[in-house]
Amino acid sequence: MRVSSILLPLLLAASPAGAADPVRLSPAEALDRDAGLYATAFAVPADEARRRLEQQRASVQVSDMLRLRYRDRLASISVVHRPDWHLLVRLTAGERPADQLLEANGLAIPVRFEVGAPVTRAQALRLLDSERYRLPTLVPGYRGAGVDPRSGGLIVMQRPGADARPVADVEQALAAAVGLPVRIRRLDALLVDSAAIGGGRVDGPNPDGRRFRCTTGFVVKAPDGALGITTAAHCPDTLTWRGTDGEERLLPMLGAWGAAQNDVQIHGGVGPAEPLVFSNTGKTEVRPVTSWATRPMTRPGDWLCLRGESSGYACSEVELTDFAPAGDLCGGLCTSSWVTMRGPQCRRGDSGAPIFLGSVAYGVLKGGAYLPDGSCAFSYYQSVDYLPDGWRVATVR
Structure with a gap:
């Protein structure tokens, strides 16, 4: 190095x-320079890549506003690049807000919503912090865990070969133990x-x-x-x-x-x-x-x-x-x-x-x-x- x-x-x-x-x-x-690598990664023209990165930076203020507006239901806010660029807001159960086109620094910021997350991000973080001492004892080959922005539950890293059970069985058992959906990512990495x-x-x-x-x-x-x-x-x-x-x-x-x-x-x-x-x-x-x-x-x-x-x-x-x-x-x-x-x-x-x-x-x-x-x-x-x-x-x- x-x-x-x-x-x-x-x-x-x-x-x-x-x-x-x-x-x-x-x-x-x-x-x-950063937009050049983005254009290659997502197969878009250079001017589109630059526009998207400007949207990314400008959308931080939109995220802050959405975080406050939906703080009682917020599971995650993610940046999505395909098939088009937008913010995706995941909420717990309840009415789905209509998709929005907001403005920040003169740029249009598309916002889309999904509902049905099991818990808010704040609740998932509290659970992860309380369970991180126990997770290594529950998951053979444990390699770390985080709050999963896709599901609102947990994503748990596990070394392949450390657990003979199918992934689905591990996810089901762990979800029952911690009270949240769990996505296992088996990763032969140190x-x-x-x-x-x-x-x-x-x-x-x-x-x-x-x-x-x-x-x-x-x-x-x-x-x-x-x-x-x-x-x-x-x-x-x-x-x-x-x-x-x-x-x-x-x-x-x-x-x-x-x-x-x-x-x-x-x-x-x-x-x-x-x-x-x-x-x-x-x-x-x-x-x-x-x-x-x-x-x-x-x-x-x-x-x-x-x-x-x-x-x-x-x-x-x-x-x-x-x-x-x-x-x-x-x-x-x-x-x-x-x-x-x-x-x-x-x-x-x-x-x-x-x-x-x-x-x-x-x-x-x-x-x-x-x-x-x-x-x-x-x-x-x-x-x-x-x-x-x-x-x-x-x-x-």
Whole structure:
């Protein structure tokens, strides 16, 4: 796993004479890059892809309004891409509202409704949090669980071969035990933090003497105005920044938070850092960070991107916004506050990688679920609204 991402300010401040600076994209150009990958993924023209991503960003205010309007019945709000782009609102039993065409920032936001969800999202979250201690004892080969936006129940990850019962029998027994519909996803994948051995853009020593590589995330600001850079808390405490021009700089750790809902540490020594993110695999382009989005602002189906040292630049859809990884990956049991993204890209070495859309920061990568061939089944990240108290993502002025 290589590591990189945002210590670009160090690169710009200390590049030797004659070294080529990366191209600085405008916020509009950054969104165009993400729209290019969207157009390929969903087989739509480039202008349609750009329009849909503008709808996605604008529709956050529509989601907030719908969340309040239907808070007593709301099971989920998802972004749907096929056969056309729209928001899908799932509600518990009762009258089905008429589909709507709302407006946000001058854009039309189609909204469609489904009814019949067994419980609200709030109720499902409470149940998941109360049952996450028991689920590993009920599900052989348990690999984590989340609130299923499709059914309003739970989606439970299970290792194939760990349970001889048919999937339908497991779902029925588990539904009876927890009192909610359950969808079993059998996945021959190992959930691990995205760290790996070897040198890279940011690396440091492990207690056993080996070197680990990680990816830097976002420039952050302390209450007193001091600047730092994020990476994952399971990365080494002492890290060395390695610029594309060969520069090395020691980054002292200012603090680490690695339990429950957190996997982030903050390093100082970044110099006159600017809120920039490497924007492509080859690190020839950078994008500014102009704002950030919270977990409540994130919906299943949202199209988001990352820039990791091993995976490079890649985009995919959000799958779950309420996921609790299995085991002790969070210094003990994890909360259900993690957000998952579908594959194909996540590799060891991407730990701490920035998650973004256009110039908006969303989160920092924790880890992934890796199939036997080493490919990525899904990744999961910590939303930026779980940064330590007082710290916030730095943005351009």
